[in-house]
Amino acid sequence: xxxxxxxxxxxxxxxxxxxxxxxxxxxxxxxxxxxxxxxxxxxxxxxxxxxxxxxxxxxxxxxxxxxxxxxxxxxxxxxxxxxxxxxxxxxxxxxxxxxxxxxxxxxxxxxxxxxxxxxxxxxxxxxxxxxxxxxxxxxxxxxxxxxxxxxxxxxxxxxxxxxxxxxxxxxxxxxxxxxxxxxxxxxxxxxxxxxxxxxxxxxxxxxxxxxxxxxxxxxxxxxxxxxxxxxxxxxxxxxxxxxxxxxxxxxxxxxxxxxxxxxxxxxxxxxxxxxxxxx
Amino acid sequence: xxxxxxxxxxxxxxxxxxxxxxxxxxxxxxxxxxxxxxxxxxxxxxxxxxxxxxxxxxxxxxxxxxxxxxxxxxxxxxxxxxxxxxxxxxxxxxxxxxxxxxxxxxxxxxxxxxxxxxxxxxxxxxxxxxxxxxxxxxxxxxxxxxxxxxxxxxxxxxxxxxxxxxxxxxxxxxxxxxxxxxxxxxxxxxxxxxxxxxxxxxxxxxxxxxxxxxxxxxxxxxxxxxxxxxxxxxxxxxxxxxxxxxxxxxxxxxxxxxxxxxxxxxxxxxxxxxxxxxxxxxxxxxxxxxxxxxxxxxxxxxxxxxxxxxxxxxxxxxxx
Ligand SMILES: Nc1ncnc2c1ncn2[C@@H]1O[C@H](COP(=O)(O)OP(=O)(O)O)[C@@H](O)[C@H]1O
Ligand SMILES: [Mg+2]
Numbered sequence: 001x002x003x004x005x006x007x008x009x010x011x012x013x014x015x016x017x018x019x020x021x022x023x024x025x026x027x028x029x030x031x032x033x034x035x036x037x038x039x040x041x042x043x044x045x046x047x048x049x050x051x052x053x054x055x056x057x058x059x060x061x062x063x064x065x066x067x068x069x070x071x072x073x074x075x076x077x078x079x080x081x082x083x084x085x086x087x088x089x090x091x092x093x094x095x096x097x098x099x100x101x102x103x104x105x106x107x108x109x110x111x112x113x114x115x116x117x118x119x120x121x122x123x124x125x126x127x128x129x130x131x132x133x134x135x136x137x138x139x140x141x142x143x144x145x146x147x148x149x150x151x152x153x154x155x156x157x158x159x160x161x162x163x164x165x166x167x168x169x170x171x172x173x174x175x176x177x178x179x180x181x182x183x184x185x186x187x188x189x190x191x192x193x194x195x196x197x198x199x200x201x202x203x204x205x206x207x208x209x210x211x212x213x214x215x216x217x218x219x220x221x222x223x224x225x226x227x228x229x230x231x232x233x234x235x236x237x238x239x240x241x242x243x244x245x246x247x248x249x250x251x252x253x254x255x256x257x258x259x260x261x262x263x264x265x266x267x268x269x270x271x272x273x274x275x276x277x278x279x
Numbered sequence: 280x281x282x283x284x285x286x287x288x289x290x291x292x293x294x295x296x297x298x299x300x301x302x303x304x305x306x307x308x309x310x311x312x313x314x315x316x317x318x319x320x321x322x323x324x325x326x327x328x329x330x331x332x333x334x335x336x337x338x339x340x341x342x343x344x345x346x347x348x349x350x351x352x353x354x355x356x357x358x359x360x361x362x363x364x365x366x367x368x369x370x371x372x373x374x375x376x377x378x379x380x381x382x383x384x385x386x387x388x389x390x391x392x393x394x395x396x397x398x399x400x401x402x403x404x405x406x407x408x409x410x411x412x413x414x415x416x417x418x419x420x421x422x423x424x425x426x427x428x429x430x431x432x433x434x435x436x437x438x439x440x441x442x443x444x445x446x447x448x449x450x451x452x453x454x455x456x457x458x459x460x461x462x463x464x465x466x467x468x469x470x471x472x473x474x475x476x477x478x479x480x481x482x483x484x485x486x487x488x489x490x491x492x493x494x495x496x497x498x499x500x501x502x503x504x505x506x507x508x509x510x511x512x513x514x515x516x517x518x519x520x521x522x523x524x525x526x527x528x529x530x531x532x533x534x535x536x537x538x539x540x541x542x543x544x545x546x547x548x549x550x551x552x553x554x555x556x557x558x559x560x561x562x563x564x565x566x567x568x569x570x571x572x573x574x575x576x577x578x579x580x581x582x583x584x585x586x587x588x589x590x591x592x593x594x595x596x597x598x599x
Contacts, residue, residue, distance in 0.1 A: 014354070022387065029384045037372045040413065106368030110429065113332045115357040116385040278336050 023117040030124020031131070034098075038132055048094070049139055052087050056080075059206055060147065070208045073239025080149040081161070081238055082205030085229035087136055088165050089200040092172035092179070093192050095129050099180025100189040103277075112277065122274060126173045133169040137162060152237030161235035164255045168228045171259035174266035181273045204229050208241035209248070221245050224262065227254035285310045285345055285437045285468035286331060292339035293326050293492075300326040301337065302492035308470055308485075310436075313463055315483030315500070316472040317584070323492040324472035325365055328441045331470070332362045345436045361430035365441040367422040368429075369414050375401060375425050376410040382429045393432075400428040404458065420451030427458055438462060440471040444478060456481060476580055480504070488584060496588050507579045507587045512556050513547040517570035522546060525571075528563035532556035544572070 038045065059067070060076045067075040102108045111121050141162075151158040183189050202219055203209075204226040209217035220226055221243060230251035233240035242248050286308040293301040300323045308314040316324050329335040331344055333353040342349045345359040369378050376397055383393025401410045404424040414422060423443070430438060440459070444452040459482055463469055473479055479486045480500040488496040488503070496503065512532065514525050522539055525546045529537040533548035533556070540546070550556040553576050564571050 025387075026385055029381060033370065033373065033377075033381050036377060040372050101371075105371070106364050106366050107370060109329075109334055109364060110362065110368040110382070111385065112334055113357060113360065113362040114382070114385050115354060115387060120385075278334060 019117065023119050023123070026116045026120035027123045027127060029116075030120050031128040034124065034128025035131065037098075038128075038135070045135075049136065051090075052083050052140055053143065055086070056083060056143070056147070067207070068211075069239045070210050070241045070243075071239065073241070076147065077149060077238045078233070078241065079206065080144040081232040081236060082203075082229050083144075084137060084140055084162075084165050084232065085168070085203070085225050086200040086205045087140060088133060088169040088172070088228070089203070089205075089225045090196050091129065091133055091136075091169050092176035093189070093196050094132070095125065095173050095176025096180040096183070096192055097186070097189045098125065098129075099177050100183055100186055103181060104185055108277070118274075122177060122271065125177060126170070129173055129176070130166060130170060133166060137165060149238075151235075153235050157235040157237075161232035164228050164231055164235075167256070167259045168224065171224075171262035171266070174263055174270045177270040178266055178273055181270070181277070199223070200225060204241070204248075208243065209245075210241065210243040217243070218245070221247050224254075224258035227251045227258050231255035283310070284308060284343070285312075286314070286342070286470055287344075288327070288331065288340065288342040290340035291327065291330055291337045291342060293323075293330060293335065293337050299492055301330065301340075303340065304489070304492060305494055306342075306470075306487055306497075308468060310468055311463070311466055312484040313459070313469040313471065313482050315479030315486045316470060316489055317474070317476065317479045317486050318472070318489035319474060319585070322489045324489060325441055326492075327489070328362070328364075328439045328470070328472060332360055332439050333357055334362075358433075359436040361433065361435035361438040363423075363426050363430040363438075363440050363443060365445070367419075367426035369422060369425050371414050374411050374413055375406050375417070375421075378414060378425060379428060379432065383432050386433050388432065396432055400431065403461075404428045405454065420447050420454070423447060423451065424454060424458070427455060431458075431462060434462075434465065435467060437468045437470065440469065442472055442474065445474070452478075476500075476503075476584060477578065488588060490585065490589055496584075503584060504579055507549075507583045509549055509551060509579065510553050511547050511577050511579070512550045512553075512560060513545060513573075513575055513577050514560065514564070514571060515543065515545050515573040517544070517572050519544050521569045524567050524569050525564065528560050528567070528569070531563060532559050547577075550576075 056079070059079055064075050069075055069078045108121060112118060153161070179192060180189065183192070202216065203223040204220060209220040209226065212220055227247065230240055230242060230248060234252065242251065247254055284307050286306060288304055288306040291301045291304040304323065304327055306327070316327065318324050326335065330337045331342055331349060333349050333356050336350055344356045347355040349356050370381070373381065379397035379400060380393050383396055384390060388396060401407045404427065406421060406424060406428070409417065409421060414425065417425065427443065443455050443459070447455065459469060459471070471482065483500060486498060486500050486503055487494045512529060514529060516522060516525050519541060522541070522544060526537045526539050529546050529548050533550055535549050537546050537548040557574070557576055561574055
């Protein structure tokens with residue numbers, strides 16, 4: 001082995017502009033890594049999209065004929081936005097799982113010992129998860145089109161609806177990062193499904209809250225997933241089965257307020273947890 | 280503090296709950312040298328490395344690495360160090376090359392130099408053949424080498440290696456040792472932790488022995504070994520009645536007093552000319568017709584060091 005002729009470290013110039021530049025560049029490097037994971041593990045994508053596809057078959061075709069939409073309308077038209085919403089809701093598990101793997105395998109420590117912008121560890125995770133979520137949505141929308149779902153709302157409204165789904169997913173990134181830093185190992189991360197499942201299901205995704213028992217319907221109506229799904233249905237021009245409660249009447253507003261509120265609470269918590277790794 | 284030292288720690292303290300992981304740890308490693316931090320499991324080696332590599336803030340004391348304070352100037356420190364932790368911290372999903380190129384970019388080398396440097400390191404660490412395979416398919420030794428390569432992307436001024444050869448087979452260990460020596464010849468200062476006296480002896484200019492979060496000895500490997508008497512000859516006899524005869528035979532080859540251990544029917548003593556001592560004792564015992572169950576030479580271990588320095592055994596296993 002030859003002696004080391006490696007590059008010598010660049011001096012740490014410490015101006016605000018310099019920091020911002022590297023925060024962006026390092027974030028992009030971490031994003032690239034997330035995307036490489038995505039393409040190097042095609043079976044993961046299959047698993048991840050397998051669940052919504054099975055759900056479509058189950059709810060759209062097996063239970064579908066027994067399902068009614070209050071106020072009328074085709075159940076499958078009603079179902080598809082619910083499915084998009086559920087996939088976003090479950091997404092926080094992907095974030096948490098990736099964070100657990102990185103922190104238990106020491107990759108987070110390696111990042112923290114390097115002169116990279118430490119914010120990039122968090123922002124890079126967020127951006128690559130959003131890109132992955134966009135791909136999920138594209139694939140699901142393609143599948144929905146194949147089985148006859150249509151958006152009747154025009155292009156701007158359609159894009160706005162997908163924007164709301166991604167906004168929800170964005171908010172859940174912070175919960176995912178926080179949980180990922182809190183749980184001790186992979187197995188524990190797997191058990192997060194017990195949280196994700198009711199979060200995705202007790203909502204307006206599959207059944208209108210007005211058809212549920214009152215107390216459950218109230219919980220479902222106030223679930224952030226419901227607001228996003230109902231708002232998206234309105235934007236898509238799909239049957240929305242909007243109930244009488246205030247929160248359902250203001251789904252569009254709440255589809256923005258909920259994610260912002262979640263972000264306002266959990267982003268600082270996640271960042272603080274990350275900083276406390278040095279304790 | 281002076282900047283003649285690449286690593287300088289004074290009175291480092293770190294407590295985890297009720298465990299005092301570091302209890303006033305002092306360390307001084309001159310530029311261009313290799314310091315072996317030797318201690319059993321739980322002695323505080325990893326905690327010391329984590330404090331020095333800016334991952335953990337100490338509760339008390341201070342430390343400078345490459346002339347910068349680890350708590351007040353962590354960014355400057357991070358520009359000058361490499362770290363290979365106790366477990367290979369590489370991305371399992373990516374290939375070896377993708378790992379190095381990613382870390383290279385994050386070290387702010389720039390895309391093209393990062394690629395060039397990665398190819399160079401893959402070659403040096405004998406990973407070129409597997410460079411484009413997923414790390415999942417790598418053996419333990421290959422992972423460790425990749426981890427080491429990742430910590431050397433910048434040719435750091437100070438390299439921290441936490442038990443770099445634990446869990447490796449002899450071949451893997453030799454490869455790691457070779458890599459470390461090559462770095463040192465390029466001017467890098469190395470602080471490596473180990474549980475093996477042998478490893479510290481092979482690589483380090485100075486050995487700091489750490490116990491319960493405190494450095495209890497700081498010396499050259501030779502001085503340490505001399506203090507504990509270098510290699511020892513050991514005779515185990517079949518009959519306890521033969522012990523005095525065995526002790527007499529052993530006394531002929533040692534300058535120290537042979538120690539007799541009745542329960543184990545064992546006589547042992549430090550020796551300097553090991554092979555000559557072994558043949559002479561064996562012949563003497565045979566001449567006297569002593570039934571020998573076992574005779575051999577034993578290299579001093581971490582446990583011997585501990586016994587000598589602290590009067591208690593090292594709690595961890597010590598055989599390499
Ligand atoms: N993150 C932590 N939380 C709680 N205890 C810890 C932590 N890290 C280390 N310790 C404790 O501190 C002591 C020293 O640990 P460590 O520095 O890992 O020792 P070594 O690397 O020499 O085996 C041990 O008793 C260990 O259990
Ligand atoms: Mg350790």
